[in-house]
Amino acid sequence: MSAQMPRGESELLARMLPLLSTDDRVEVGPGDDAAVVRLPSPRVVVTTDTLVEGHDFLPGTTAPRWIGRKAAVQNLADVAAMGARPVALVSSLSAPASTPSSVFEEITAGLAERAEADGARVVGGDLGRAERLSLTVTALGALEGECPPVLRSGARPGQVLAIGAPRLGRSAAGLALVLSGLIRVEDGAVLGADSFADLVAWHDAPAPDLSLGWTVGRGASAMMDLSDGLVRDGERLARASGVALDLDREALTPDVRSLAALGEELTIDPWTWVLHGGEEHAMLATFPVGAVPAGFRPIGRVVDAAFPAVVLDGSPIPGHGFDHFDAAP
Structure with a gap:
């Protein structure tokens, strides 16, 4: 990691590097x-994304x-959605000079833990100084071999739309x-909404099964990760493939029911969360009828x-x- 940050930079790097395995x-x-x-193949899949304090958390x-x-x-979800196996991450972390060193260490540990869970390694990056904390990961x-990438453009009428997640x-x-404003997080614990703490944790650190992308997802005709909501991302897949997607209300009703108690408490229709909620990062894919693999569940169909x-x-x-450039509420 190269760096621009003064104030104990060498000591900070010395603490962070042991957190990264090779x-x-x-x-x-x-x-x-x-x-x-x-690399196990000359065919490299590359993606990048940024989290910014005040916007993304x-x-x-x-x-x-x-x-x-x-x-x-x-980032790993984007790689997996192409049918590729993750190999490495690099990160650029910027923060105010007053940021405790423990924040850098914990962020690095979180990056490394999730990367290693999917068979990848954090291999380097950069430290910088900024007005607010931001983290960019590539x-x-x-x-592998001659496996083609799984694109958004392969869905065909008559196929099944499926999601690689038990609930949306x-x-x-x-x-x-x-x-x-009903909750706060201290030392990794959600306080103020005990019965719904798992939902806050899932929003803050979603944990989808990304391995579906580079294993059984390779049999999909089209695939992408669900980052901006089922409807918005579904429209992207539909547009790329020149088709329409017809969601099955009955298939999605268990998802809605699982969130009904919180919806009632917050006076929000849980259908909004299921249809339009982003940052699930599960694999959204289409398959021929009768070929939906284990780990995916049908939620609709592809129609002309x-x-x-x-x-x-x-x-x-x-x-x-979700749209990054929508006006702030």
Whole structure:
């Protein structure tokens, strides 16, 4: 890791580097000008994303380790959604000069833990000084052998739409709790909403099974990760494939019921969370009829249409998912 931050920079790096493990793919790891990684294939998949304090997380509503895990997940999910196996992450972490060293250590630990859970390693990055904390992560993956990437453009009418998650809407429900002001997070514990603490934790550090992407997901005709909501991301897949997606109300009703108690408490219709909630990062894919693999569950079907759309039992769906450039509420 190169760095620009004064104030104990060398000591901070000395604390962070032992948190990062390597394996035989990492020829040169953290601590030099750049990392050297042996890739299992010359076909590299690359993606990057950023978390910014005040926009992507709020002080007092998450934990530094969760920030690291979430940043890892949102990048690893993009690699997995291409049918590729994650290999390495690099990160750029900037924060105010007053930030305790423990925050850097915990974020780094969270990044490393989630990366290693998916078979990847954090191999380097940068430290910097900024007005607010921000974390940018770039992920590298590899497509094995001659396996083609799984794109958004392969869905065909008559196929099944499926999700690689047991429930949807959990992250959005957790966000609603965060924005309600009813909870706070101290030392990685959610205080103020004991019965719904798991939803806050899922929003702050979602833990989808990303391995579905580079294992059974390779049999999908189209795939992407669910980051901005089922309807908005579904529209992206539909547009790329030139089809429409018809969601099955009955298939999604258990998701809604699981969030009904919190919806009643916050006076929010849980259908909003299930249909439009983002940051789940589960694999959204289409498969031929009868070929939906274990780990995925059917939630709709691909239909022919004059223009790309996402509907619910054939009816239009009001509202939309997350957009980075929507006006702030």
